[in-house]
Amino acid sequence: MVKANERLSDKNIDSRFDLKTYLDAQKTIIEAALDRSLSISKPEKIYEAMRYSLLAGGKRLRPILCLATCELMGGTSVIALPTACALEMIHTMSLIHDDLPAMDNDDYRRGKLTNHKVYGDDIAILAGDGLLAYAFEYVATQTQGVPPERLIKVIIHLSHAVGAEGLVGGQVLDLESEGKTDISAETLTFIHTHKTGALLEACVLSGADLAGANREDLERLSKYAQNIGLAFQIIDDILDITATVEELGKTAGKDLKAQKVTYPSLWGIEASQTQAQQLVEGAIAQLTVYGEKADPLRAIASYIVTRKH
Known part of the structure; x- marks a missing residue:
C-alpha cells in the first residue's frame, strides 16, 4: 500500500512542493x-458548545481546498477566508450531528469527547444548528471585494451541499442501509458522493467562483472534487478497519460494529485502495492545464490516499 501510494505521489507532484509546510x-x-x-x-452555553467543536482541531482540509482553489483561479486567500471558515462551520455541524446517539453514536471526535458527551444531546443539536445558520451569515457579511453575483453562487453551493440533495440525503440513506447485506456499490457510492463528496465539491467550487472562474475551469474542478471526495471516503472505510483509535481520534471499527456496508466489505482492502488511487489519478489529470500553479491541489489529492487518519 505505501509503495503504491509513493509511486502515485512521485509521479504527479513536483518534489520541490512541500505539502506539509503548505498545510x-x-x-x-x-x-x-x-x-x-x-x-x-x-446565552454563553450555546456559544461555548459551538466553539468547543469548531476549535477542536482537525486537518482543516475543506477550508484549505477553498483557499487553494481560489488562489489557483487568480483570487486571494483574503476574499476566500470567510467562505473557508463557513465551510468548516458546516463541516463541524455535520460532525456534531453525526456523532449523536440517534446517528452514528460516537464518544470521541478529533481525540476529544464529542459535543453531546460534554454538553448533552439537546445543546449539541442546537450547537450544530447554530453553526449551520451562522455559516451563511458569515459568508454574506464578512466577504469583501467580491461581486454579489459570485456570493450568491457560493451560497447556492453551500445550500446544495448540506441539504437533502447533499449531506442530509446521504445521511438518510446511510442510516436506512445499516444492517442490510444487499447494498450495492452503486448505492454506497450514492451515499458517499452526497454525505461526504458534496461538501468537498462545494469547497472547491466556492473557491473557484469567488475568483470568477469560467465554465471550463468549473467543469474541470468539479471532476477533480468529485474524484477526491469519493477517494476520501474509500480511504476512510479502509482506515476504520486498519487504523487505531489514537490515529483516528475517534472510535475505530465503527462500521463493522454498526453492520455497515463499506468499500472494503464489497471489494476488499487492496481493491479499494486501487480504486482510490485511480480516482486520485483522474483528479490530478484535470489539473494538467494549470501547470505548477495547481501543485497544492495535486498534493492534497495524493495526500488523501496516503493519510493515516
Whole structure:
C-alpha cells in the first residue's frame, strides 16, 4: 500500500512542493480566523458548545481546498477566508450531528469527547444548528471585494451541499442501509458522493467562483472534487478497519460494529485502495492545464490516499 501510494505521489507532484509546510501554514491562518469568527455571547452555553467543536482541531482540509482553489483561479486567500471558515462551520455541524446517539453514536471526535458527551444531546443539536445558520451569515457579511453575483453562487453551493440533495440525503440513506447485506456499490457510492463528496465539491467550487472562474475551469474542478471526495471516503472505510483509535481520534471499527456496508466489505482492502488511487489519478489529470500553479491541489489529492487518519 505505501509503495503504491509513493509511486502515485512521485509521479504527479513536483518534489520541490512541500505539502506539509503548505498545510501547516494554511491551517495556522484558518485556525486564527475561526477563533476570531465566533466569540462568546449570551446565552454563553450555546456559544461555548459551538466553539468547543469548531476549535477542536482537525486537518482543516475543506477550508484549505477553498483557499487553494481560489488562489489557483487568480483570487486571494483574503476574499476566500470567510467562505473557508463557513465551510468548516458546516463541516463541524455535520460532525456534531453525526456523532449523536440517534446517528452514528460516537464518544470521541478529533481525540476529544464529542459535543453531546460534554454538553448533552439537546445543546449539541442546537450547537450544530447554530453553526449551520451562522455559516451563511458569515459568508454574506464578512466577504469583501467580491461581486454579489459570485456570493450568491457560493451560497447556492453551500445550500446544495448540506441539504437533502447533499449531506442530509446521504445521511438518510446511510442510516436506512445499516444492517442490510444487499447494498450495492452503486448505492454506497450514492451515499458517499452526497454525505461526504458534496461538501468537498462545494469547497472547491466556492473557491473557484469567488475568483470568477469560467465554465471550463468549473467543469474541470468539479471532476477533480468529485474524484477526491469519493477517494476520501474509500480511504476512510479502509482506515476504520486498519487504523487505531489514537490515529483516528475517534472510535475505530465503527462500521463493522454498526453492520455497515463499506468499500472494503464489497471489494476488499487492496481493491479499494486501487480504486482510490485511480480516482486520485483522474483528479490530478484535470489539473494538467494549470501547470505548477495547481501543485497544492495535486498534493492534497495524493495526500488523501496516503493519510493515516
